[in-house]
Amino acid sequence: MGIYGAINSAVSGLTAQAIALENISGNVANSQTTGYKRLDTTFSDLVSGGGATQGSQVSGTTFATSRATNTIQGDISQVDVDTYMAINGEGYFVVTQAADVVDGSTTFADETFYTRAGDFERDENGYLVNSAGYYLQGFPLDPATGNPVGDNPTVIQIENQPLAASATAEIDYQANLPRVPDTNDYDDSDPATALLAAAVGTGNVAVANETAFLNSSISGGSVTIYNTNGTAMNVEVRYAKTANAAAGPPAVNDTWTMYVGSGGDATNAYFDVGDLEFDSTGALTNMTAGVIGTVNSSSDGFDLASLTINGTTATNVEVSFAGNSLTQYSDPDGTASSVALDQDGYPAGELTGVAVDQSGRVIASYSNSQQRAVFEIPLATFEAEQNLKRVDGAAFASTTSSGEADLTGGGQILAKNLELSNADIADEFSKLIITQQAYSANSRIVTSADEMLDSALNMVR
Template sequence: MGIYGAINSAVSGLTAQAQALENISGNVSNSQTTGYKRLDTSFSDLVAGGGTRQADQVSGTTYATSRATNTVQGDISASDVDTYMAISGDGYFVVTSAADVVDGQTTFQDASYYTRAGDFELDDSNYMVNASGYYLKGFKLDPTTGNAVGDAPSVIQISDQPLAASATTLIDYQANLPRVPDTTDYDDSDEDTALLGAALAGANISSANESTFLDQSITGGSTTVYNQNGTAMNVEVRWAKTLNADAGVPQDDTWALYVSSGGNDPAWLEVGTVNFTSSGVMQTLTAGANGTVNTGGNGFDIATLTVGDVTASNIEFSLAGGSLTQFSDPTGVATSVAVDQDGYAAGELEGISIDESGRINASYSNNQTRSLYRIPLATFDAEQNLKRVDGAAFAATPDSGEADLTGGGTISAKSLELSNADIASEFSKLIVTQQAYSANSRVVTSAQGMLDDALNMIR
């Protein structure tokens, strides 16, 4: 090849180093780009002809190729934005781009792209969009089962519709009732004065007898329940230990359960009675004027309950799991009281958050939370062969394979993955590239001088 071969090799070196410089320049400029994956440069040689043995060959030219660093994790930085996300481990967020706006509604491209840039925020249409304009895709979740609806992810749009009210169907009750209740009219001398009089026992309590009833019963807590349209009702509970109306003697282990009617007449509604063993364990239940024993024998069913001017239907008052006991207690009041119910009023959307499993959870003003979407992570058999597109994103290619949405790493909420391009490292590569470029240019200069000498020989 001689001098001309040397010039050719040096020029290829200049071209290769120029490409390396371009990669370095791009990496430096994107050192603060969220989710950016730097491009390194690999050099390969092209062997020149000249013989079948290395001894007969000479060094050939070189060429540069870009080397992807998609598998190199960037640092994860905490953020105070609820919708920001970072991926720890493998995978990409599945995104797409807007196509057009039709009748005020955004339409989207059919193609999917993949990115590690998780700086998503809600736009004015409640789509989750990152700083590069990509719209996040996910699996919509069934509100009842929590399972994904369909096999293909769709563009995520958070509904701002109110969460519908849910009527109370179950009241879970827990308490320990004392053996001797400390009622208002109890004087510590005669236990009979702590019991509900025979004239009041076994029925609803009228407004005329309410004062006497309150003096002969103890409070059992209260809770707010909701009817079918979400209207709140304050349900107060009282317990009264009853007299045996036939024998005229106390029923030491029997309590009557009452709930308030909220100022109506009758003032207190009898739900039923509960009988305990001598060891304080709930034994048998008996239906009252406003309740029937449920099928499990561990609570009461209330078909209709009116408190004030609000009516609810079909409420179970559950005493399951040994939650109601009668153990001796010197205080004479109900202890360990806990009243929980399963209904709630309608609620307005207050915000969203993302958990480690990639579920988008909506929080409502009624203290309810609902999982709306699951964010999948796309993995590829050969992710180094993904095609780079604008906005720190990638497109699948035949060489990368199709996206697999069943695996991937974990999602860190309120975090961002930073660029994996380190300025210090890039500057080190810049020095080496600059020196190599200068050396190749020196070879061209030297070869030119040698050609000049050869031409001068014949002058």
């Protein structure tokens, strides 16, 4: 081969270094592209024919191939956008592209792509789209169980549909009632003067007796509940002590009656919920049904089949004292202390925001302070991810060599983070220097070989 072989080797070197330069330039151009995976260059030699041992062989030509760096993670940077995500570890977001718009609705391509570019934001139609135009896919969650539905991910869409109201079913009540209530009627010496005024009578408190009732009872706190269509109702609780403990016969425990305000009823100012008895240790020992309340099945609260406040009615509401949350311990202030009322209802709410949590679930937030997990974001892994096909927008497509996507594994999704390009400009510039020098060296070989051919041709002159 000789001189011509040297020229062929040098030309192959020029071609290989040109490919390396192309990869370097692409890496530098994408050094700020979110989720970009650089392409390195691998050089392989081609041995020239002839010779049984290396001593009788000569160096051959070379060729260059691109080497994927999908398994090399880029730096992760914190951001302030709730729907931005990064993957710590292996895996890809499952995405697709828009195909067309039909009657104002977006249709999507059948082909699935995979990307590490997690700069997704919600568009005007509620879809999560990244800067390259890829639409995020995930598993919808069952509202009742919170579990993913189906085996194939679908395009994530969080619509502006309001969250329906939920009627209050339970009021968790906590309080400590004093041994002697400091009512307006109490004379600071005789506990009997702190009992419910006789004029009030038993059962519901009539409007005509409201003043006498307020003077002989104490506040038990208030809470806003909601009926089936989300209308707010303010539940105001008051307690009146109706009996002091006595040895008997018959023996009598400290007894209180629980009331709820009517909110302006023409007949009744307060409704009688039921009676509560406490032993000498301050523990609740017995409950008796009132006018509107019945003792619940677990004997730790009252069931209100119907409660009407200011003309609005709620049904099937339970007032629960579970966990011994209602007590009667001595209190020098004579008021109900440690009062806490929590309820489980809420009004209808408008969508106010969308975010991603650390478990990879899409969370919708509403104006009624409710949050709902609506989608779960899967991560796709591959047996041979280096064999994925690169497509525009820092994305990839599966191939027969990469294997099918496995949606059951992957790394951890980091909310409010982005994975940066794994191409480092300093490293790429160092490669550029080496590539430039190698290219120049190969060009010098071509020049030297040309001079040697000229010398050989000049020998015949």
